[in-house]
Amino acid sequence: MSDGSIPDFGALFMKEKIAILLATYNGSKYLEEQLMSIIAQEHTEWHLFVRDDGSTDNTVSLLNLYANKYGNITVVNNFGEFTGSAAGNFFKLIHFSDYSEFTHISFADQDDVWSPGKLRAALECMALKGAGGYSSNLVSYDNVMRRATYIDKSQPEKEFDYIFQGASAGCTYVITQQVCALIKAKTLAIDSFKGRSHDWLIYSICRVNDVKWALDSEAHIFYRQHATNVYGSMSAFQGLVNKIKLLRSGWYRSNILWVATQSGSKESGVEIIKLIKRNGMFDKFKLLSRSSEFRRGRKESYLLKFIILFLFK
Template identity: 30%
Template structure:
């Protein structure tokens, strides 16, 4: 169990772990190097068969000792995950955070990245600079890196505005960079108790926050090293071959299946979505059942878009082939 803690400027960091021993220690040490002084790491190990549980236990001892010696406002809680895969593990973490009334700021963390020292402080500054206290999500670009953290390149830019019309058909919120303000954390932790299934947790969170009328801030500056290796669950999707893989997924109907799951998840949020966005969701859900001319006409009227011209063309191809 996670002990309740008063809200404040502390950030709850949710980390899903599974057989991450090769890279986990570097990521944990990058948390200790954060220039934001108050955080609570909550990990959920999903049945690792390597040394991950021992590494997490040792890190919890290390953090406890540092906090006792220096008064640092840092702590660690290690949980046992549900054993149902990465996305369900993150949903489990969100449910546990909601039940324990943890601090309002929530960040997601992968087990194999390395955070830059301002990963948290940069996101906090961006969200605090807003003029209202409604739901808001921060995310950023990353340094896409090889398994040894070399060969770095910037992740894809996001030149078009964020928002629900983008979120319905594309995820631009890389989960390992997400930070939720207290209002967004409350929105997500409340909705997660009702959600039947998600494609990936970060896409669902982007859709939910934007659909509820919240602001999504995408930072053009990278905040972490995004390690690429043979067992990435998703990967950066910024190479020719990864894009070709996405086209194949579209043609065989994966995009259509994802959309059905996303629509069901968003419907479960009920009145959390704004009335215009609930109407947009229902219009989007009806698209595949329309005759081709009307389907293309409605898609144009809905104003859905992706971040690049080629991916927007792929959206129209999906509509043409009834793969939405």
């Protein structure tokens, strides 16, 4: 403000209405904690849209119980169509509506716990930075090891980081309604998202289309890790095992090329994509020489060099 005073964000954001998209599948063990943490948000102008992908436990009955109790929770009809993937489920939610009555769209996982100020912090950060997209750091909790770890994903952007990684865990993402419409338009024609990463694709589409992204250095999510996580965090043992298996299978290189095709980064990073496609030893060394442009974190940049050399398949 011109007089140097601190804006009253509480009043400023009273009319900001957020659509929260929650994709579920056999999540009843932890789902209620997540629902309660959403209900407890300090920013109260939200509506939760939940789509289940064919759960065989009591997830759906739990969702219906909450939807019947709270007017701002809607269980989206899946019409018996199951995508078989978290990414597919999320994109079904994105394509479900134009969300024109909402100013922002937030993503939620079924097994996390949000801090009460999660949505408020996102709105504040986006407003201060004039951003169309947002992500934050998070606290990972390994259910097996009984260990919590702070995950820093807020390092400054690199020129081509969006080709090699998402902004953070998708459960931290908040985007504007206009950006959601862009994501919807860019992804409607995709046949299958099985084995793909929705958060990585969303971030890449935003960066390719010059959407300003806010990286919040604070953590507002308790990010639960357990044996049934799709990918898991690097700080969790099972997550690490899953990631090694994925890397050895060639998943990472395959997803780089898939995301590049779907997001348009094959044009914005054309020379890099050519090197990844050819994947010869000379190409790998050229990629190594530019690896500092590809990952935001220093440790991640070092890890990427190893992956390029030995696990690019």
